Amino acid sequence: MLNYEILNNVRAANPVVVTFANFVTPQIVANAVNVIGGSPIMSLEPLEADDMVTIANAVTLNLGTGKGSAYDMPELVALGTAANRLQRPVIIDPVAVNIPFRSKLVEELRGKIKIDIIRGNASEIAYFANITAESRGIDAVGEIDVVTVAKTAAHKTGAIIALTGARDVVTDGETTYVINNNTPLLATNVGSGDMLSSLIGAFVLPHENHVDAVATAVLAMGVAGQLAAQTAPNKPGTFAVNLLDELYQLTPSKLQAFGDWELVK
Numbered sequence: 001m002l003n004y005e006i007l008n009n010v011r012a013a014n015p016v017v018v019t020f021a022n023f024v025t026p027q028i029v030a031n032a033v034n035v036i037g038g039s040p041i042m043s044l045e046p047l048e049a050d051d052m053v054t055i056a057n058a059v060t061l062n063l064g065t066g067k068g069s070a071y072d073m074p075e076l077v078a079l080g081t082a083a084n085r086l087q088r089p090v091i092i093d094p095v096a097v098n099i100p101f102r103s104k105l106v107e108e109l110r111g112k113i114k115i116d117i118i119r120g121n122a123s124e125i126a127y128f129a130n131i132t133a134e135s136r137g138i139d140a141v142g143e144i145d146v147v148t149v150a151k152t153a154a155h156k157t158g159a160i161i162a163l164t165g166a167r168d169v170v171t172d173g174e175t176t177y178v179i180n181n182n183t184p185l186l187a188t189n190v191g192s193g194d195m196l197s198s199l200i201g202a203f204v205l206p207h208e209n210h211v212d213a214v215a216t217a218v219l220a221m222g223v224a225g226q227l228a229a230q231t232a233p234n235k236p237g238t239f240a241v242n243l244l245d246e247l248y249q250l251t252p253s254k255l256q257a258f259g260d261w262e263l264v265k
């Protein structure tokens with residue numbers, strides 16, 4: 001069951017989320033973590049990884065604009081290794097992982113660190129399920145049974161999966177949530193997925209059940225998006241600003257009133 005009070009626990013804890021960011025969306029990602037009550041810090045330097053992770057609640061590795069193994073692997077591995085050692089959850093956002101150059105990087109990374117949570121759209125998560133899905137840049141595509149895709153990916157990777165799209169699925173392969181609070185403007189806003197991947201890092205507090213915490217983070221994004229769209233239908237620019245306002249003003253009561261989720265088999 002989801003515990004909406006996690007939101008208050010996040011605000012009380014002010015958790016540090018270290019993000020290896022892409023160069024497209026770091027500002028809105030940092031703002032998203034900040035307005036929900038966390039403390040964002042972006043990091044690119046392997047030599048500071050241990051110190052960064054020591055003060056962090058979680059580490060998010062966003063692979064959106066990496067330059068490949070030779071350039072990025074030292075920092076990705078430094079952050080991931082420190083997080084594994086210090087028992088901080090590692091979240092990856094495998095942007096466009098179906099592109100072979102990126103698949104190779106992800107496989108190398110998987111061989112070197114333990115990944116606890118994977119957040120991606122349907123075609124990205126399909127990669128981890130070994131299911132072929134057409135990939136067009138950053139958008140999810142295809143008519144796939146997203147629950148099956150997410151559960152298969154969870155079983156194959158051992159990670160908690162957050163598959164996002166018109167319906168979001170969060171699963172560890174056993175407990176599976178489907179979240180229906182979505183607004184198409186979320187998909188229009190470049191960076192919604194990136195924001196969510198780092199927001200998850202604020203929700204996975206040490207004493208919370210992590211599947212529930214990830215699902216609550218996904219629900220928070222969905223509810224904030226729904227409320228942001230109410231005052232800005234057909235206005236993607238205004239929506240992007242409203243989204244931060246709604247994340248800032250989000251409460252457990254709003255999650256309860258507007259949250260549309262179910263546990264599925």
Ligand SMILES: Nc1ncnc2c1ncn2[C@@H]1O[C@H](COP(=O)(O)OP(=O)(O)O)[C@@H](O)[C@H]1O
Pocket residue numbers: 120121122138139140164165166167168181182183184185186187191192193194196221222
């Ligand atoms: N077609 C859609 N309709 C409604 N909401 C969507 C749709 N696609 C994505 N979302 C929402 O947008 C956010 C980002 O997810 P998504 O677009 O799948 O990630 P990415 O931006 O990485 O491709 C999530 O909160 C998700 O629920």
Ligand SMILES: Cc1ncsc1CCOP(=O)(O)O
Pocket residue numbers: 022024025064065095138189190191192193194195
């Ligand atoms: C456009 C783009 N190109 C590489 S990363 C990126 C941003 C992806 O953001 P999101 O997947 O959150 O929409």
Ligand SMILES: [Mg+2]
Pocket residue numbers: 095121138193194
């Ligand atoms: Mg994405």
